[in-house]
Amino acid sequence: MSAKVKFFGAVRTVTGSMHMITNGRSRFIVDCGLFQGRRDESFERNTHFPLDPRELQACVLSHAHIDHSGNLPSLVKRGFRGRILATEATRDLCTEMLPDSGHIQEEDIRFVNKILKKRGLPPRLPLYTLKDSEEALRFFRGCKYRTPVQIEDGVTVTFYDAGHVLGSATPLIEMHNGTAPIRLAYAVDLGRKNAPILRDPERPPDIDYLILESTYGGRTHSPIEEAEEMLARTVRATAERGGKIIIPSFALERTQEIVYYLSRLIKQNRIPDLPIYVDSPLAVNITDVFRKHEECFDEETLSRLRANSDPFGTERIRYITDVADSKKLNGDARPMIIISASGMCEAGRILHHLRNNIENPKNTILIVGFVAKNTLGRRIVERAPTVRIFGEEQPLRAEVVIINAFSAHADRNELLDYVMPLKGRVKAIFIVHGDEDQSESLTALLKEQGFAVHMPFPEEEIELA
Numbered sequence: 001m002s003a004k005v006k007f008f009g010a011v012r013t014v015t016g017s018m019h020m021i022t023n024g025r026s027r028f029i030v031d032c033g034l035f036q037g038r039r040d041e042s043f044e045r046n047t048h049f050p051l052d053p054r055e056l057q058a059c060v061l062s063h064a065h066i067d068h069s070g071n072l073p074s075l076v077k078r079g080f081r082g083r084i085l086a087t088e089a090t091r092d093l094c095t096e097m098l099p100d101s102g103h104i105q106e107e108d109i110r111f112v113n114k115i116l117k118k119r120g121l122p123p124r125l126p127l128y129t130l131k132d133s134e135e136a137l138r139f140f141r142g143c144k145y146r147t148p149v150q151i152e153d154g155v156t157v158t159f160y161d162a163g164h165v166l167g168s169a170t171p172l173i174e175m176h177n178g179t180a181p182i183r184l185a186y187a188v189d190l191g192r193k194n195a196p197i198l199r200d201p202e203r204p205p206d207i208d209y210l211i212l213e214s215t216y217g218g219r220t221h222s223p224i225e226e227a228e229e230m231l232a233r234t235v236r237a238t239a240e241r242g243g244k245i246i247i248p249s250f251a252l253e254r255t256q257e258i259v260y261y262l263s264r265l266i267k268q269n270r271i272p273d274l275p276i277y278v279d280s281p282l283a284v285n286i287t288d289v290f291r292k293h294e295e296c297f298d299e300e301t302l303s304r305l306r307a308n309s310d311p312f313g314t315e316r317i318r319y320i321t322d323v324a325d326s327k328k329l330n331g332d333a334r335p336m337i338i339i340s341a342s343g344m345c346e347a348g349r350i351l352h353h354l355r356n357n358i359e360n361p362k363n364t365i366l367i368v369g370f371v372a373k374n375t376l377g378r379r380i381v382e383r384a385p386t387v388r389i390f391g392e393e394q395p396l397r398a399e400v401v402i403i404n405a406f407s408a409h410a411d412r413n414e415l416l417d418y419v420m421p422l423k424g425r426v427k428a429i430f431i432v433h434g435d436e437d438q439s440e441s442l443t444a445l446l447k448e449q450g451f452a453v454h455m456p457f458p459e460e461e462i463e464l465a
C-alpha cells in the first residue's frame with residue numbers, strides 16, 4: 001500500500017490549511033483551518049468539505065491559528081469522530097479560540113441575516129456555533145513535544161517546535177509500510193529565529209518529504225531590532241501630535257509580543273509612558289494560557305520570569321474584558337495605545353476602534369501582522385481612500401504604518417536556511433500557504449538550489465514512495 005498526500009486548503013493561497021494523508025487503511029488530515037476572504041466564497045468553502053469527515057481517524061493540528069484550526073467545529077459537526085492531536089499548549093489555546101470563533105460566526109450571521117431580511121431573502125445558519133466548538137474540544141488530545149504518538153498501526157506523529165506561536169509545531173509523520181519508513185514533515189507555519197517569548201524553530205531529523213509554507217516566500221523582513229525602533233518612533237510621533245495608536249492584532253502571540261516590546265521600551269525610556277490598553281477578552285484569556293506553558297519559552301523570557309519581571313506587562317498595561325470599559329475609550333481624547341483583535345480587522349472590538357479613529361489624521365493605525373486579501377486589514381494596508389466598516393464607507397485619514405518585521409513567519413532567506421541542510425536527502429518539497437506570487441518565488445529559489453520542488457494545485461494528490 002502506498003502513502004499519498006492530497007492537498008486541499010491553503011494551496012496557492014494563504015488561509016484554510018488542510019491536507020489529507022492516506023496510508024493503507026489509515027486516513028487522516030493535517031490541519032483543518034478556516035478559509036478567510038470574501039464572505040460568500042468563505043462560507044461556501046468552509047461549509048463544503050471535499051472529503052468525508054466520518055472516514056478520518058485523526059486530525060494532526062500544527063497550531064492554534066484559526067486558519068489552521070478554525071474549521072474543526074464544522075468537521076466534528078459533519079461526523080468526524082477521530083482524535084485531534086496537538087501539543088498541550090495548542091490544545092489549551094484552542095479551548096479559548098474555538099469557542100470565540102463560534103461566537104464570531106453567530107454574530108456574523110446575525111448581521112448577514114439582517115441584510116438578507118431587508119432584501120426579502122431567507123436567513124442563513126452560522127457555519128458553526130459556540131456549542132459546536134465546545135463539542136469539538138472533546139476530541140483533542142494534548143501531546144508533548146518530541147514524543148512520538150501513534151495515529152494508527154505503523155503511523156506515528158512527533159511534534160517539533162515551530163517557533164511560530166505558542167504551542168506551534170512542525171509535525172513529523174512517520175509511516176511504516178513494511179519497507180523503509182516514509183517521513184513527512186509539515187512546516188506550516190514556520191517561525192523566525194530570535195523572536196520574543198518563543199524558542200527558535202527546530203527541524204525534525206530525517207525528512208523525506210517536506211510541506212513548506214511560503215507566506216513570505218518572495219520577501220525578506222528587516223531585522224527585529226529595526227521593527228522595535230520603528231514601533232518606538234511611531235508611538236513617539238503619534239503621541240506628540242496628540243493622537244491615538246490603534247493596533248489591530250491577533251489575540252494569539254502578536255498581542256503578547258507587542259506588550260512585551262512596549263513594556264521594554266517604556267522601561268528603557270524610549271517611549272512616553274502612555275496608557276496602554278489590551279482590549280480583547282480573548283487576548284486576556286490567551287495571555288493566561290501563556291503563563292501556563294513555560295515549556296514553550298526561550299531563555300530571555302524564562303529569566304524575566306525568574307527575576308519576577310512579568311514579560312506580559314501586568315504592572316502597567318490595562319487588560320479590558322468588559323464592553324462598558326471598552327466603550328469608555330471612545331470618549332477619552334488622551335493619546336493612548338489600543339491593541340485589539342482581530343488582526344485582519346474582520347471581526348471583534350477593533351472594528352469599533354477603527355470606526356471611531358480612522359477619520360482623524362492625528363491618529364495612527366499600526367499594522368503589525370499579515371493581512372489576507374479581501375479583508376478590511378488589507379484595504380487599510382493598501383491605503384484605500386475609503387473603507388467599509390459595519391456596512392458604512394468611511395474616509396481613511398489616519399496615518400497607516402506597517403511593520404512587517406514582527407512577522408511570526410520565516411521570510412525568504414530564513415526559509416532557505418531551514419531547508420539547506422536537507423539538500424541531497426529530501427526527496428521533494430511541496431510549497432503551500434502563500435499568495436501565488438510568493439509561492440512561485442520560493443519555488444524558483446529552491447529549484448535554483450537543486451531541490452525537487454512542487455507547487456500543488458487544489459485537490460492534487462501525490463504518491464509518496
Ligand SMILES: [Zn+2]
Pocket residue numbers: 063065068164165189
Ligand atoms: Zn500561523
Ligand SMILES: [Zn+2]
Pocket residue numbers: 014065067068188189433
Ligand atoms: Zn497560517
